[in-house]
Structures are given as C-alpha cells and as structure tokens.
Amino acid sequence: MITSRENSRMKNLALLMKKAKERKARKLFIAEGIRMVGEAPADWIRGVYAAESFGERRQEQELLARLREGADKGGYLVETVSDAVFAAVSDTKTPQGILAVLKIPEYCLSDLLSKENPLLLLLEGIQDPGNLGTMFRSGEGAGVSGVIFDRETADLFNPKTVRSTMGSIFRVPFLETEDLMQTIHELKRAGVALYAAHLDGSVDYDEPDYTKASGFLIGNEGGGLSREPAEAADARVRIPMEGRVESLNAAVSASLLLYEACRQRRRQK
Amino acid sequence: MITSRENSRMKNLALLMKKAKERKARKLFIAEGIRMVGEAPADWIRGVYAAESFGERRQEQELLARLREGADKGGYLVETVSDAVFAAVSDTKTPQGILAVLKIPEYCLSDLLSKENPLLLLLEGIQDPGNLGTMFRSGEGAGVSGVIFDRETADLFNPKTVRSTMGSIFRVPFLETEDLMQTIHELKRAGVALYAAHLDGSVDYDEPDYTKASGFLIGNEGGGLSREPAEAADARVRIPMEGRVESLNAAVSASLLLYEACRQRRRQK
Numbered sequence: 001m002i003t004s005r006e007n008s009r010m011k012n013l014a015l016l017m018k019k020a021k022e023r024k025a026r027k028l029f030i031a032e033g034i035r036m037v038g039e040a041p042a043d044w045i046r047g048v049y050a051a052e053s054f055g056e057r058r059q060e061q062e063l064l065a066r067l068r069e070g071a072d073k074g075g076y077l078v079e080t081v082s083d084a085v086f087a088a089v090s091d092t093k094t095p096q097g098i099l100a101v102l103k104i105p106e107y108c109l110s111d112l113l114s115k116e117n118p119l120l121l122l123l124e125g126i127q128d129p130g131n132l133g134t135m136f137r138s139g140e141g142a143g144v145s146g147v148i149f150d151r152e153t154a155d156l157f158n159p160k161t162v163r164s165t166m167g168s169i170f171r172v173p174f175l176e177t178e179d180l181m182q183t184i185h186e187l188k189r190a191g192v193a194l195y196a197a198h199l200d201g202s203v204d205y206d207e208p209d210y211t212k213a214s215g216f217l218i219g220n221e222g223g224g225l226s227r228e229p230a231e232a233a234d235a236r237v238r239i240p241m242e243g244r245v246e247s248l249n250a251a252v253s254a255s256l257l258l259y260e261a262c263r264q265r266r267r268q269k
Numbered sequence: 270m271i272t273s274r275e276n277s278r279m280k281n282l283a284l285l286m287k288k289a290k291e292r293k294a295r296k297l298f299i300a301e302g303i304r305m306v307g308e309a310p311a312d313w314i315r316g317v318y319a320a321e322s323f324g325e326r327r328q329e330q331e332l333l334a335r336l337r338e339g340a341d342k343g344g345y346l347v348e349t350v351s352d353a354v355f356a357a358v359s360d361t362k363t364p365q366g367i368l369a370v371l372k373i374p375e376y377c378l379s380d381l382l383s384k385e386n387p388l389l390l391l392l393e394g395i396q397d398p399g400n401l402g403t404m405f406r407s408g409e410g411a412g413v414s415g416v417i418f419d420r421e422t423a424d425l426f427n428p429k430t431v432r433s434t435m436g437s438i439f440r441v442p443f444l445e446t447e448d449l450m451q452t453i454h455e456l457k458r459a460g461v462a463l464y465a466a467h468l469d470g471s472v473d474y475d476e477p478d479y480t481k482a483s484g485f486l487i488g489n490e491g492g493g494l495s496r497e498p499a500e501a502a503d504a505r506v507r508i509p510m511e512g513r514v515e516s517l518n519a520a521v522s523a524s525l526l527l528y529e530a531c532r533q534r535r536r537q538k
Contacts, residue, residue: 039513130399134518134521137514137517137518137521138517138518138521140510140511140512140513140514141508141509141510141511141512141514141517142511143511143512164518166514166515166516167513168512168514171512171513172512204535206532239410239528240410240531240535241409241410242409242410242411242412242531243409243410243412243437243440243441244308244409244436244440245406245409245410245435245437246435247435248406248407248410248524249403249406249407249520249524251518251521252403252406252407252520252521252524255517255518255521255524255525256524256525256528259508259525262509262511263475266473266509
C-alpha cells in the first residue's frame with residue numbers, strides 16, 4: 001500500500017491531475033470516481049489506484065474485481081493507496097476512492113467521418129471546462145459523430161472537463177486541430193455542410209436541413225466565432241433571443257443546434 | 270474613501286456576499302461588474318461601491334455618472350473604496366471595481382401569469398448555481414414568463430448564480446415556493462399545462478403543443494424529479510438520447526424544452 005505523498009507514483013499522479021503540459025507530453029489523463037472509471041474502455045487503462053477503504057460496497061467490489069481481472073491482460077497494476085494520500089491526490093472534495101490513469105486516444109479525421117451523414121461539432125476557443133464537457137455529453141446524446149476543437153479551446157483532459165463529460169469522452173471521437181481553417185476546408189471538400197452559430201446569423205437555426213453531413217461551428221464564450229471560420233461556413237445560423245439576452249451559454253447553443261439536427265434526423269426515419 | 274476591511278459597511282458587504290441567510294434576512298443581494306451593475310433596475314439599487322481606480326475608462330465614467338445621478342432620487346450612496354479593500358470584498362478573481370447592493374424583488378404568482386399563454390419553468394432541487402443562472406439566461410432568451418423554484422434549489426442570489434444569469438435575473442420574474450405541489454395545483458387550476466422532463470417520459474419532447482399556457486418541470490441534477498410532481502404533470506416528456514448518455518445537464522434539458530416551446534410559438538405567429 002502506498003502511504004506517502006512523496007511516493008514517485010503519487011507525485012506523477014499529482015502532476016497528471018494538475019498540469020495540462022504533463023498530460024500532453026505523456027499522452028495520459030486521469031478519470032476519477034466509480035462511474036467514470038467503470039465506463040473507461042479497458043484498453044485505455046494504464047493504471048488503477050484505489051483508496052484503502054474502497055471496496056466496502058458491493059458496487060465497489062464489483063468494479064475492483066473487474067479491474068483486477070483486466071490488469072494482466074491490460075498490462076497495468078491496481079494499487080492500493082492510504083485514504084489520506086488518496087484524498088490528497090484526488091481532484092474532488094469528497095473522493096470516491098478510485099481513479100484510473102488512461103491513455104489519451106488518437107483519432108483521425110476519417111474516424112469522425114466514418115458514419116453516414118456525420119454530425120460534427122467544431123469548437124473555437126471554448127474557455128470553460130464545464131462547457132466543453134457538457135458539449136461532449138449533449139453531443140453524444142444528440143448522436144454527434146465527433147468533436148473537433150482548436151488549440152485555444154480548454155484542455156479536454158482537465159479533471160473537471162473529464163468529469164463533466166459524464167463518460168462521453170470515452171465514446172465520442174475527437175480531434176484537436178492545429179489549424180481550424182484547414183480542417184474547415186477539408187470538411188467542406190468531404191461534403192460536410194458547415195453552419196456557424198452567430199449572433200448576426202441570417203437564418204434561424206431551425207431552418208436549414210441538417211439531415212445530410214453537417215457540422216456546427218461554435219465560438220468562444222466571450223467573443224463568439226472569429227471572422228474567418230464564420231465566413232467560411234455555408235451559412236450563419238442564429239438562435240432567436242427574446243428580452244435583452246445578448247447571447248446564450250456556449251454549451252446551451254451547441255446543444256440546441258445538435259438537438260435540432262437530431263430532431264430532423266429522427267423525423268426522417 | 271473606505272480604506273479598511275473592518276469598516277462596518279465592508280463587513281456587511283462581505284456577509285451579503287457569503288451568506289445566503291444574511292441575504293434572505295435583509296432582502297438584499299449583490300451584483301458585481303460593469304455589465305451587471307449597468308443592467309440593474311434603478312429602483313432596486315440600495316447602494317453602490319466603486320473601487321478607487323474605477324472610472325478610468327469611458328464606459329466606467331458613464332456608468333458612474335449615471336449611478337451618481339440616480340443616487341439622490343434612489344436614496345442611495347455611491348461610495349469609493351480603496352482597490353485593496355474592494356478586491357478583498359469582491360467575489361471575482363479580477364474585480365472590475367464596481368458593485369451594487371440591490372433589493373430582492375418580490376413577485377407573486379399573478380406576475381408570472383400576466384402574459385397571454387405564459388411559459389413557465391418550475392425547478393425542483395437544482396443544486397448547481399451555474400445551472401440555475403444559465404436557466405434564467407436561456408429562459409429569457411426563449412421568452413419565459415417566469416421561473417418558480419422550490420426551497421431545495423440553490424440560492425438564486427449567490428454571486429456566482431447572479432453572474433451566470435448574465436442580467437436575466439433583473440428581467441425574468443421568479444418565485445420561491447414553500448410548497449411545490451401546492452403551486453403545481455394552483456397552476457393547473459389557472460389552466461397551465463405542465464410537462465415533466467423525465468427519463469422515463471412517454472412522449473418525445475417535441476411532440477406536445479406548447480403554444481398555450483405551459484410549464485416545464487425540471488428536477489435535481491442527480492436524481493431528477495421526485496415522484497409527486499412528475500405524476501402531477503399533464504405529461505412526462507423525454508429528450509431522446511443516443512449512445513450511453515443517461516441524462517443531459519439540467520440547464521441544457523431546460524433550454525431544449527423552452528426553445529422547443531419558443532420554436533412552436535414563433536412558427537405559429
């Protein structure tokens with residue numbers, strides 16, 4: 001059992017929790033909690049750490065048994081950590097006592113375009129980790145084929161973001177693009193119609209037909225989409241707003257657009 | 270100029286920032302930042318505090334001039350506070366240097382029902398301040414007539430919630446109910462059709478006709494609506510979810526429902 005925060009594995013965990021740079025360099029991230037660890041794909045797992053007191057409830061025992069069973073095949077260890085050390089390394093106030101170190105998966109654009117009539121979400125400079133996570137969650141619910149984000153977007157592997165995806169990070173393919181405009185042009189060549197969420201949009205968001213290959217461009221919370229991607233889109237769509245509301249929350253906007261596409265696609269079936 | 274955190278007004282401000290009980294007892298809350306203070310209704314203002322360095326930019330000068338102009342009529346003072354003391358009392362990491370103490374307005378049910386075909390949001394036990402604020406923001410955008418919440422719902426006047434309404438708190442009438450079921454029965458008697466957002470809903474959310482007086486019931490983030498209000502609703506509606514998503518973020522669910530009502534009402538015009 002690991003009983004010291006000075007243990008080199010614990011120091012490494014703390015770095016992976018806190019530093020985006022460390023996660024990026026090592027291509028690893030952390031998922032914490034029964035639900036998240038339980039939903040993590042087996043072949044992503046690189047290590048599991050359980051608190052000393054974890055395993056008292058039946059649900060906990062079952063998860064531990066499953067993780068130990070997969071350890072040999074997966075080539076990872078399941079290690080026990082004292083409750084105090086676990087609490088120190090945990091990102092949550094009331095730790096559930098289980099976390100896994102996972103590999104960051106690598107998708108390519110063709111993974112995101114493999115379904116018929118793909119539905120994509122393209123993000124430019126989303127700042128709030130909770131918003132990013134919520135977009136993955138709503139995205140999976142609405143049947144998104146993938147999420148593409150630029151380098152200015154918040155770190156997807158930040159523990160808060162991972163948590164707020166509610167597990168969708170394990171199932172929704174994603175891609176960080178170094179050049180959003182280049183990706184936009186590739187998507188257009190692949191026949192994906194792009195719609196920019198824009199306050200000055202000329203079309204209400206529920207007017208275009210999203211049943212064919214489509215993608216929604218969502219900009220930064222404060223400033224919205226920058227000019228270039230907005231102009232490259234096939235149409236700028238606006239979500240009507242009453243009262244004195246200047247804009248909606250970015251995750252809400254993305255969810256409204258994705259669910260409008262989902263609604264149209266359901267009706268067509 | 271106030272230069273000490275021990276000043277009795279500063280102590281009072283700190284209490285109003287931090288303590289829901291204090292806000293409730295004194296029927297006061299705080300709005301912070303240029304945008305929020307600028308949008309606050311003049312007759313809600315009970316006091317204004319500006320940091321020493323506030324007023325350097327033109328936008329700041331204009332706001333200060335307007336607040337000072339209203340001070341006599343409104344019977345409030347505009348006080349200057351040293352930057353250090355302002356930063357200590359502020360709820361934000363990078364304070365904008367302006368805050369206002371505002372009265373908590375009191376609405377009654379008839380205020381929320383005064384429009385033709387009202388559209389209401391009813392909340393049970395919403396826990397996350399950001400979600401509550403976002404619901405006000407989306408609600409105003411979708412044309413909601415009012416938001417009703419029970420006593421288990423997070424405090425609307427928490428600085429984080431106030432901020433996340435993006436000013437909608439000033440324009441959307443609201444009501445805290447001591448007895449959600451009683452309010453539900455009153456609304457039904459008033460002819461408002463109630464729809465419960467429910468994972469086991471029997472109807473897709475875009476099927477009912479929301480163009481007449483309607484209300485959406487949204488439950489707690491973790492557990493959803495409790496049995497009684499869900500059963501009292503005229504229908505339980507579900508938002509279809511693909512993949513392995515078990516539920517959507519509560520603010521996203523509320524926004525999807527409200528915007529579906531908004532979409533139907535726009536199309537009818």
